[in-house]
Amino acid sequence: MNTRPAPAPTAVQMPAPTYRERAAFGAAGLPMAGLSLLVAAAGVAVAVLGLVPLSVPLLVAGAVLVLAALLLAAGLTVVSPNQARVLQFLGRYVGTVRADGLRWVNPLTTRAVVSTRIRNHETSVLKVNDAGGSPIEIAAVVVWQVEDTARAMFEVDDFVQFVSTQTEAAVRHIANNYPYDAPTEDAMSLRDNAEQITEQLSTEIAERVQSAGVRIVESRFTHLAYAQEIAQAMLQRQQAGAVVAARRLIVEGAVGMVESALQRLAEQEVVDLDEERRATMVSNLLVVLCSDRPATPVVNAGSLYQ
DSSP: OOOOOOOOOOOOOOOOOOOOBBBBOOEHHHHHHHHHHEEEEEEEEHHHHHTTTTTTHHHHHHHHHHHHHHHHHHHEEOOOOEEEEEETTEEEEEEEEEEEEEEEOOOSSSSEEEEEEEEEOOOOEEEETTTTTTEEEEEEEEEEOOOOOHHHHHHHSOOOHHHHHHHHHHEEEEHSSSSSSSSSSOOTTTOOOOOHHHHHHHHHHHHHHGGGGEEEEEEEEEEEOOOOHHHHHHHHHHHHHHHHHHHHHHHHHHHHHHHHHHHHHHHTTTOOOHHHHHHEEEEHHHHHHSSEEEEEEEOOSSSSSO
């Protein structure tokens, strides 16, 4: 297997992001919830006092306190673990709340939920041409996570769909740059250098989705094969290559064995062979050692030269 390091991927020119996540102004939710209940209770009490005897100022004050309590309660928001709330005030980004639990923020803000959990995205089986022009089928799985909620919300229209589209584009680009099988031992291929090429795939996807505030954890090929229309021909080619390699190994071993046999015969002076009989013995030994069928011996009842 080729272990040559993978070349550096071509940088993907993506627009520079204009938003960056920052912490939103807020407070702990439980104290603010208790405060809103106290204000509401005080408003009700003041309104009741204004009923008997009837006092308009007390009624107005009670109503104001109740409205203030409702306004305080409107600022309460629940943040689940590994989720964030992106806050906007009059259309302007004002910050992100990441601390889980009950939190209190500006009650006049809108709050969008963004999941920061680790996710998987598996592409469908794509049919592309490799570097040699052969049609192949390829699929990959990408592990990713939202790292910057502001970019995820405001830099792209839909960051989930954006990751899906950019992943597919990166897989196609990588598949177009490498052959399925290496034509030489020094060349890299999708089949023999999957580890190195998937590292390059992760780097390219990370560059593509960086502007969306997404971090790529890992990427792997989940499916890699020749397209059906050429799969049989390529299988025959691989089988032929395996047969040639096996025959080459058998011949190399047979030549070594014949050489060792002739050398030992000469050293121990078992038999003295002229060049013609020596060539015949070499031929017979090679036939026996390289044949894929058992040899059938022939008993020679005469002399060596008959």
